[in-house]
Amino acid sequence: MFNIIKLNINEETKSYFLGFLLSLCLTLIPFILAIKKFFSHEINYIIFLICAICQIFVHFVYFLHLNFSEEKKWHLITLFFVIIIIFIVIFGSIWIMHHLNHHIYHN
Incomplete structure (x- = not known):
């Protein structure tokens, strides 16, 4: 019984940690692009929008545990x-x- 609880805690912790890392990356990418200005404004806006949408799905899957x-x-x-x-x-x-x-x- 304790192994099941331990396994569940480890899987849940892994899920939160992976979600945190993905959220961090999806936040840092637009931040760095805004600071360094690698691309034009239009391309930056598209990348920002894609990162924002991806981050919404990351929060739904890894933090709210929504699935099908x-x-x-x-x-x-x-x-x-x-x-x-x-x-x-x-x-x-x-x-x-x-x-x-x-x-x-x-x-």
Whole structure:
């Protein structure tokens, strides 16, 4: 029984450590590119965006332990629902503010 607990702690610790290293690398790459200016601004923006998206997935997999297994299915469904709600709130607010701004300045 203690071997199972020890193995589980080691696997979980390895997961957190690997996630931390990947997050650190995905943070340092854009930082170094911004400081040293190896590429043009457009290419830097693309690399920054790719690193940010990769870091989101690293956090989901290594820190929140989200995967496509049967037991974690409801966690993923909840995450997708939250993303949809956030999308609706943010872009709905922008859309409303744009139309309010349009009606105020154009009698």
